[in-house]
Amino acid sequence: MVDLDNVDRGILHELQLDARNRTAQQIADKVDVSASTVRNRIAQLESAGVIEGYHPKIDYETANLPLQLLFVCTAPPTERAAMVEQILDVRGVVDVRETLTGRQNLYVEAVGTGTADTGRITDALHEIGLSIESSEILRQRRVQPFDHFFYTDPYDGEQGAREE
Incomplete structure (x- = not known):
């Protein structure tokens, strides 16, 4: 088990949205840290086993596997x-x-x-x-990234990262 902080959660969310086309700088802008911090955190998350790989989404029907x-x-x-x-x-x-x-x-x-x-x-x-x-x-499979790294507290209505 790895304790994730707000930066880690934000990075994971951004990678799930589109890891291939997100630059470290774009992710850094979203999570309010430097691009080098993002690159270091991604390396740490990979070595800790939190990020296990980057996989393409394949349209099997288009690939002649209908x-x-x-x-x-x-x-x-x-x-x-x-x-x-x-x-x-x-x-x-x-x-x-x-x-x-x-x-x-x-x-x-x-x-x-x-x-x-x-x-x-x-x-x-x-x-x-x-x-x-x-x-x-x-017929069809639809998936979406886990988007609950950030949540809305029902008591104060503000959005923020979950503190554990």
Whole structure:
């Protein structure tokens, strides 16, 4: 666990909005510090593991992978971690999410070009030992950056960084 201050929170928020096109100076202007402070803080956040990487958002349909699938699976809790590594090796799998509670404890997102990919991925998940509870064809996925590094205090109505 890393204690984040207001500067760290502001930097993280700005990076989530558009890390590729935000310069250190632009971020510095938003969080009211120098560009060198921003660069140093980003380096510290990376080495502490708070920032794990910078990933492109890919439009799979435009990339000729029009089929997006979501598999809701059950894995034995004691074997789940090992299974996740195997799942990530399946061609087409782009995301695996583990849940802590409930029978359905793995959500596997995959992409492909058609029904042959659906069958291949389904077979691979069964071979790993997963029970597929349901599979859905995804139409669209929307994500947004976490924007609660700053909050409005319901008691005074002013916006500011959360003090912990």
